[in-house]
Amino acid sequence: LRGQVLKVLHEGHLGLHRLREAAKSAVWWPGIDRDLVAITQTCIPCNQHAPRKPDGVSRQERPDPAAPWDRVHMDLFELEGQQFLVIIDAFSNWIHVEHMPSATATNVINCLKALMSTFGLFGAVVSDNGPPFNSTQFKEYLSSRGVQFLPAAPYNPQSNGRAEAAVHQAKQGLRKVACDFPNLSWKDRLLHFMATQHAAPS
Known part of the structure; x- marks a missing residue:
């Protein structure tokens, strides 16, 4: 037993x-x-798929927010030819990963619409300043919802360290699920990963 x-x-x-x-x-x-x-x-x-030890680079992190969804960090990543968007709440470390058909501003906005319809408006979004986050469409959407856009410092990806850590966590988690269940579709791998992440203490 x-x-x-x-x-x-x-x-x-x-x-x-x-x-x-x-x-x-x-x-x-x-x-x-x-x-x-x-x-x-x-x-x-x-x-x-054990995480690598830190490289000693200091992370320029922002202060902790006062409440859930006051600030989220986000980034895109690719794994085995598939595109994903990762969003992490800086207050609770609650992580959300979305499988994206393509890394466009429209797809990112649609994901944000779904999340904010469930959890309420975010106070601020931190991301790098590359596409699609640097697009007028993305910035105008955030502005129209009263959400502050906080681009990470150029040439310093560590300034969005929370998103980097969430990307690493998601990649490792999805690879481990694939080891356990090699025949699962990407959708089911992602559902399994998310379920175990949200069931465990953060």
């Missing part, structure tokens, strides 16, 4: 810290911490 519980807890490949937090709120037995460490260390997807 313990093996089955460990398998369920570890299904999202969340890393040891978040695995411990998830276990703490659900189960306990003598030696559970040793078992959590063991399942993490022996997991092939976790070892294949």
